[in-house]
Amino acid sequence: MVSQRTVEQGTAAVSPRLSNGIPVRRLRAVGALCATFIALYLFVVLARPLSDHGMIVFGDIFLVVVPMLGATLALLGWRRAAGTPRSGSLLLALALLSYSSGQAVWCYYELYAGEPPFPSLADVGYVASVVFLVVGIAVLVPRRLHRVLAGLDGALIAGSLLYVSWALVLGPIVRGGAGSPLEWSLLLLYPMADIATASIALLVLARARTAQRGPLVTVVFGAFGLAIADSVFAYLANTDRYEAGGMADFGWVVGFLLVGFGVWWMGPAATEGSASAPRRNTAERRELLTLVGLALPYSPLAVGMVITLGLLLRDWTLDPVLYLMAMGVVMLVVGRQLTAIRDNVKLNRRLGSAVEQLRERERQLEFLAFHDSLTGLANRALFHDRARHALARQDRLGTPLAILYIDLDGFKAVNDQLGHATGDALLLQVAERLRECVRAADTVARLGGDEFAVITEPIRDAADVTLVADRVVRAIAEPFAVGTGIARVGASVGIATRAPGEGDVEALLRRADAAMYAAKTNGKGRSALAPV
Numbered sequence: 001m002v003s004q005r006t007v008e009q010g011t012a013a014v015s016p017r018l019s020n021g022i023p024v025r026r027l028r029a030v031g032a033l034c035a036t037f038i039a040l041y042l043f044v045v046l047a048r049p050l051s052d053h054g055m056i057v058f059g060d061i062f063l064v065v066v067p068m069l070g071a072t073l074a075l076l077g078w079r080r081a082a083g084t085p086r087s088g089s090l091l092l093a094l095a096l097l098s099y100s101s102g103q104a105v106w107c108y109y110e111l112y113a114g115e116p117p118f119p120s121l122a123d124v125g126y127v128a129s130v131v132f133l134v135v136g137i138a139v140l141v142p143r144r145l146h147r148v149l150a151g152l153d154g155a156l157i158a159g160s161l162l163y164v165s166w167a168l169v170l171g172p173i174v175r176g177g178a179g180s181p182l183e184w185s186l187l188l189l190y191p192m193a194d195i196a197t198a199s200i201a202l203l204v205l206a207r208a209r210t211a212q213r214g215p216l217v218t219v220v221f222g223a224f225g226l227a228i229a230d231s232v233f234a235y236l237a238n239t240d241r242y243e244a245g246g247m248a249d250f251g252w253v254v255g256f257l258l259v260g261f262g263v264w265w266m267g268p269a270a271t272e273g274s275a276s277a278p279r280r281n282t283a284e285r286r287e288l289l290t291l292v293g294l295a296l297p298y299s300p301l302a303v304g305m306v307i308t309l310g311l312l313l314r315d316w317t318l319d320p321v322l323y324l325m326a327m328g329v330v331m332l333v334v335g336r337q338l339t340a341i342r343d344n345v346k347l348n349r350r351l352g353s354a355v356e357q358l359r360e361r362e363r364q365l366e367f368l369a370f371h372d373s374l375t376g377l378a379n380r381a382l383f384h385d386r387a388r389h390a391l392a393r394q395d396r397l398g399t400p401l402a403i404l405y406i407d408l409d410g411f412k413a414v415n416d417q418l419g420h421a422t423g424d425a426l427l428l429q430v431a432e433r434l435r436e437c438v439r440a441a442d443t444v445a446r447l448g449g450d451e452f453a454v455i456t457e458p459i460r461d462a463a464d465v466t467l468v469a470d471r472v473v474r475a476i477a478e479p480f481a482v483g484t485g486i487a488r489v490g491a492s493v494g495i496a497t498r499a500p501g502e503g504d505v506e507a508l509l510r511r512a513d514a515a516m517y518a519a520k521t522n523g524k525g526r527s528a529l530a531p532v
Contacts, residue, residue, distance in 0.1 A: 022265065030073065030264060034257040037066060041253045045246060059245025060107040064100055066253050070260025071096035077264035089263045091136030092219070096256055099129035110244065130197075130230075133259075137200045137223060140216065156332045160301040163325045167307050194227035215266035222258030225251040301329060372446040374424055375431035383445035383453055387505040390443075390457050395500050401457035402465040402497045405512035406434070406472060408450035409490035409524040418487065425482045426489065433475040438468060453512070462497050462529055469493040469527035477525060490525035492516050497532065 016024045041062060044050070050058055074093035081089045102125020109120060201220040229251030236242035308322070370382035378386065387403070394401050408430065415423035427450070434444045434452060443455040454472075459465050476491035494516030496508050515530035522528065 027265065030261060034069075034261050037069065037257060038254055041066075041250065045250065055245035056243065057111060057245075059249055060103070060110055063103045063244070063249060063252060064107060067096040067100040067103065067256040067260075070256040071100060073260035073264035077266055081266065088136050088139035089266065091132050091139060092259055092263050095129045095132035095136055096260060098125045098132055099256070101125040102129065133223065133226070134197050134200065137197060137219070140219070156298070156301065156329065156336055160304050160329055163304045163307075163322060163329060167304075167311060167319070167322060194230045197223050198227045215262045218258050218262030218265060220262075222255045222260075222262060225255030225258060227251075227255075229255060298333075301333070304329070375428055375446050377431050377434075377452070378443055378445035380445065380447050383443060383447065383455070384505055386443045387455055387508070390455055391498070391505060391508075394457070394498065398500050399458035400461065400497065400499075401455065402459055402462070402495055403508050403512045404454040404456065404465070404469055404472065404527075405494040405496070405509065405516045406452040406454070406476075407492050407516050407520070408476065409492055409520070411450040411489050414487045414489060418482065418485070422482045422487065426480050426487055429480050429482075430476060430489075433478075434472065437471045437475050453509070459497075462495070465495055465497065466527060466529060469495050473525060473527055492519040492524050493527040494519060494530060495527055496530040499532070 044055075044058055048055060071093045074089055074096060078086060078089035078093055102122045105120070105125060106122040109115075109122065201223040229249065232248050232251065233242055236248055242248060304326075308326070311322075370379060370385075371377065372379045390401055393399070411423065411426070414426060427446075430452070431444070431446065434454070438444060438454055438456060442457070445453050445455075447453055454468075456465055456468060472493055473491050476489060480487045480489070494512045494514065496512035496515060498508050511530040515528045519526050519528035
């Protein structure tokens with residue numbers, strides 16, 4: 001009888017999981033929980049079932065609970081994470097906890113102490129949250145980046161976002177004044193930090209690996225939600241129109257939950273092509289994601305262009321500061337393109353070099369496939385191929401040819417007494433002497449061990465090739481200088497000639513081999529002609 005526990009284990013074993021090991025069912029459940037909180041906030045804000053004071057209380061408490069929930073999810077992801085995502089996960093969790101703490105102080109001021117002061121102790125938590133958020137996202141930036149391009153992309157994103165923020169938030173704050181220097185600094189701190197956060201977030205997203213792109217997209221959208229909410233708060237606070245529990249806080253609600261959910265989802269570092277992951281990363285999808293990553297640094301620039309058009313259509317005037325910022329952004333774009341062009345030239349040069357190396361390697365492999373690795377002579381495969389062509393040419397033209405079959409005499413004794421290294425050195429010298437004994441057009445091959453063969457064509461008659469064989473015998477009989485000593489071997493050579501149309505390569509080789517053995521039988525160190 002199978003126990004209930006065994007059934008549950010079997011069910012868990014077959015349940016679908018993501019590439020980082022998180023069950024798909026659990027991912028959907030946590031996502032549904034976050035969506036429920038977002039939907040609840042939207043419902044209350046739009047339906048407004050509470051009084052004005054009740055809406056403020058609801059908004060203040062909700063902004064304590066939601067970042068706390070996000071921090072809990074982030075800490076759970078931090079516990080499972082490894083490597084760089086682990087430290088980034090902890091920093092993002094601390095950012096959410098810091099905001100929740102600051103918001104709890106704000107709640108006390110607003111609900112029990114009357115009008116909350118600005119700045120106040122709550123801003124300590126808010127500022128700490130900004131710092132942890134910026135550093136936490138920065139830690140997630142992939143380490144293997146082109147430093148110049150990454151710097152230019154970051155500067156381009158930051159410059160474009162600063163342009164947008166100045167046109168919509170920072171400019172009105174600076175022009176309108178914001179009370180004390182500390183109050184003014186704090187109002188500017190949040191949108192400026194948001195620019196840094198959004199810049200780094202886009203850079204992370206543009207350079208993210210495919211396996212981590214889903215969680216990082218979630219974190220990045222959460223960071224953008226927080227950035228938008230901070231900018232809206234700064235603008236409304238500067239005009240004394242901010243009120244808790246309204247749509248102005250919606251970006252915070254979404255941002256906190258998305259950051260926490262993304263960090264929880266990230267968990268252990270996902271591996272590309274994991275066996276448990278669905279095979280969805282097709283070449284087309286990878287190419288699309290690459291194009292999106294390349295376009296991301298330019299997206300804030302496009303937003304800035306749209307805002308500029310809107311400002312010009314409104315009153316045909318533009319803040320002089322925006323002119324200076326626009327010039328800076330244009331220079332960054334030009335610098336970025338020039339750097340990309342330079343990198344492309346370098347890449348093309350490296351690719352050209354790599355292609356040439358591959359071609360050279362291909363030539364080497366082709367050479368090794370048809371040549372003896374020790375002597376560089378043709379091997380058995382190339383010898384048979386050239387012999388077949390030579391026989392076909394003889395049948396067509398009627399020109400005589402011959403094959404010499406050469407076996408070294410006394411090589412085994414040299415190899416056994418002086419070692420294989422000495423034997424190899426002797427074979428190299430034998431190959432060189434054989435080349436010197438024949439014409440450049442003749443084929444010299446090592447068939448294996450101490451056996452060699454020569455295709456010589458065209459020849460006049462058997463006497464002509466016998467002269468070549470005797471030349472080989474005399475050359476091999478000369479002493480060989482190997483190492484610190486002298487080695488002596490001999491050569492027995494079998495000669496086989498062929499008339500047009502008489503037999504194939506194998507038959508010709510057998511005749512030459514038989515003639516070589518006849519030479520050995522007759523005393524070695526000589527040649528013998530196979531009977532026709």
